[in-house]
Amino acid sequence: xxxxxxxxxxxxxxxxxxxxxxxxxxxxxxxxxxxxxxxxxxxxxxxxxxxxxxxxxxxxxxxxxxxxxxxxxxxxxxxxxxxxxxxxxxxxxxxxxxxxxxxxxxxxxxxxxxxxxxxxxxxxxxxxxxxxxxxxxxxxxxxxxxxxxxxxxxxxxxxxxxxxxxxxxxxxxxxxxxxxxxxxxxxxxxxxxxxxxxxxxxxxxxxxxxxxxxxxxxxxxxxxxxxxxxxxxxxxxxxxxxxxxxxxxxxxxxxxxxxxxxxxxxxxxxxxxxxx
Amino acid sequence: xxxxxxxxxxxxxxxxxxxxxxxxxxxxxxxxxxxxxxxxxxxxxxxxxxxxxxxxxxxxxxxxxxxxxxxxxxxxxxxxxxxxxxxxxxxxxxxxxxxxxxxxxxxxxxxxxxxxxxxxxxxxxxxxxxxxxxxxxxxxxxxxxxxxxxxxxxxxxxxxxxxxxxxxxxxxxxxxxxxxxxxxxxxxxxxxxxxxxxxxxxxxxxxxxxxxxxxxxxxxxxxxxxxxxxxxxxxxxxxxxxxxxxxxxxxxxxxxxxxxxxxxxxxxxxxxxxxx
Numbered sequence: 001x002x003x004x005x006x007x008x009x010x011x012x013x014x015x016x017x018x019x020x021x022x023x024x025x026x027x028x029x030x031x032x033x034x035x036x037x038x039x040x041x042x043x044x045x046x047x048x049x050x051x052x053x054x055x056x057x058x059x060x061x062x063x064x065x066x067x068x069x070x071x072x073x074x075x076x077x078x079x080x081x082x083x084x085x086x087x088x089x090x091x092x093x094x095x096x097x098x099x100x101x102x103x104x105x106x107x108x109x110x111x112x113x114x115x116x117x118x119x120x121x122x123x124x125x126x127x128x129x130x131x132x133x134x135x136x137x138x139x140x141x142x143x144x145x146x147x148x149x150x151x152x153x154x155x156x157x158x159x160x161x162x163x164x165x166x167x168x169x170x171x172x173x174x175x176x177x178x179x180x181x182x183x184x185x186x187x188x189x190x191x192x193x194x195x196x197x198x199x200x201x202x203x204x205x206x207x208x209x210x211x212x213x214x215x216x217x218x219x220x221x222x223x224x225x226x227x228x229x230x231x232x233x234x235x236x237x238x239x240x241x242x243x244x245x246x247x248x249x250x251x252x253x254x255x256x257x258x259x260x261x262x263x264x265x266x267x268x269x270x271x272x273x274x275x276x
Numbered sequence: 277x278x279x280x281x282x283x284x285x286x287x288x289x290x291x292x293x294x295x296x297x298x299x300x301x302x303x304x305x306x307x308x309x310x311x312x313x314x315x316x317x318x319x320x321x322x323x324x325x326x327x328x329x330x331x332x333x334x335x336x337x338x339x340x341x342x343x344x345x346x347x348x349x350x351x352x353x354x355x356x357x358x359x360x361x362x363x364x365x366x367x368x369x370x371x372x373x374x375x376x377x378x379x380x381x382x383x384x385x386x387x388x389x390x391x392x393x394x395x396x397x398x399x400x401x402x403x404x405x406x407x408x409x410x411x412x413x414x415x416x417x418x419x420x421x422x423x424x425x426x427x428x429x430x431x432x433x434x435x436x437x438x439x440x441x442x443x444x445x446x447x448x449x450x451x452x453x454x455x456x457x458x459x460x461x462x463x464x465x466x467x468x469x470x471x472x473x474x475x476x477x478x479x480x481x482x483x484x485x486x487x488x489x490x491x492x493x494x495x496x497x498x499x500x501x502x503x504x505x506x507x508x509x510x511x512x513x514x515x516x517x518x519x520x521x522x523x524x525x526x527x528x529x530x531x532x533x534x535x536x537x538x539x540x541x542x543x544x545x546x547x548x549x550x551x552x
Contacts, residue, residue, distance in 0.1 A: 007438060011440070097435075099384075099522065100436055101382055101383040101384045101385065101432065101436065102380065102381070102382045102383070102402075102432065102433050102436035102437055103380075103381045103383065104378065104379075104380060104381075105378070105379045105380075105381060106377055106378045107377040107378070107379065108375075108377045109377065126378075127437075130437055131436075131437055131438050134437055134438040134439050134440060135438045137440065156377065156378065157378050159373075160376055160377065160378035160407075161378055161403075161406055161407055161410055162283060162407050162410040162411045163410050164287070164410060164413065246375065
């Protein structure tokens with residue numbers, strides 16, 4: 001495994017690569033969710049590139065950029081064990097030189113859900129992902145379903161800008177108790193971690209109600225809200241039941257729907273989703 | 277020469293190409309300015325791709341998108357004679373499908389000069405150029421110095437987004453009387469075409485004053501303005517003397533400076549520039 005910090009160095013390496021290349025962009029502090037993407041990339045490509053970069057441009061001024069958990073040594077160790085070929089760990093200065101000024105706007109899609117709660121977030125995400133795709137030039141790039149809107153935004157961006165890459169979205173990986181794996185779970189105390197299991201419970205409740213014939217997003221959201229309120233450590237930030245293609249909120253559920261949930265637990269914001 | 281209208285079709289062709297590929301993006305109605313780019317591309321690449329696409333996104337609502345001159349038959353004829361390999365002539369629907377919503381913003385640079393006179397223009401330019409680069413994936417892309425700010429914006433975008441392409445800017449091609457070639461010259465009457473020669477005359481005046489030791493942008497602009505005012509058919513839209521790197525207006529000229537001029541002649545807006 002080769003660890004690379006410079007764009008020029010990666011370009012030189014990239015030019016020599018032959019055969020299909022899979023790419024997994026991450027912000028590090030890797031967990032089994034990331035590793036499921038790495039393993040899928042390993043299975044289907046001759047070369048696997050993983051990037052680790054905590055992208056300042058996708059954090060709001062009052063968000064957790066400074067405190068975002070890091071353990072680069074451990075990350076490199078487990079990526080080596082997974083048989084990754086190249087790890088790209090650029091600095092902020094390398095990715096955003098002094099007079100940097102180019103930004104990608106995916107209008108519409110990015111103003112909903114997470115975009116509404118975190119203004120500018122997806123501009124940062126779209127821009128860094130496009131940069132990383134241009135640097136690594138993979139045939140396939142892998143994202144997790146846990147960040148559902150991110151995956152939708154990236155797919156839209158790749159289609160709109162004709163980026164020559166195949167976008168694969170892999171299922172959310174969960175603890176045995178249902179909590180979706182996230183680097184931000186690290187912020188949670190033991191009690192908060194337990195309380196956080198209400199997130200997936202409420203998503204499964206939505207699923208069960210739907211299977212029992214409920215078609216009203218209002219009623220499904222009410223039931224979810226009631227359940228979550230039974231857990232005093234958890235506060236709802238946003239519940240959405242929307243069309244997966246364009247994230248338009250639904251008046252009635254018939255056909256596929258994306259149920260997305262964002263909550264606060266103390267100072268930690270967690271998201272999760274399920275498809276009905 | 278193969279003429280292609282579909283993105284998918286071009287992708288399939290592109291995959292089979294070997295060796296260096298040069299790309300010349302155009303809006304058609306080709307003149308010797310375009311052909312100088314095509315010939316440079318032909319000289320240095322195994323494959324030459326030219327696109328012809330009048331990009332609606334870079335025209336303002338009151339601009340000349342509807343009337344922009346076209347002669348696709350003649351364009352294809354001369355490109356064939358120049359030994360071009362692939363001509364890409366997509367439709368607007370192909371480039372901007374119904375729910376298209378992704379835009380590139382090059383902040384700072386695009387708000388000056390042409391960007392100030394034509395709000396949104398460079399967002400349209402940056403977006404279509406990135407799309408075309410992703411579709412054609414050239415090693416080298418060629419632009420003309422006549423659209424100086426466009427070349428600067430594209431170079432900045434390519435650097436910021438790490439687009440793996442080399443940007444070459446070729447000198448402006450002029451009529452024997454000095455008027456820079458432009459598809460929009462087609463709009464000019466015989467009298468207007470003659471009057472338009474004052475544009476380059478005023479740029480040469482700027483150059484001469486500078487060579488004679490004048491360092492004040494205010495004085496150089498005054499002299500240019502006076503000269504242009506002697507031509508009643510021509511109205512100044514903007515004169516700028518700025519740093520070529522970031523288009524910041526200069527208080528004093530020492531080192532390189534880009535003198536840019538935009539004028540109206542009847543309903544036709546023409547631009548030209550010179551480097552001091």
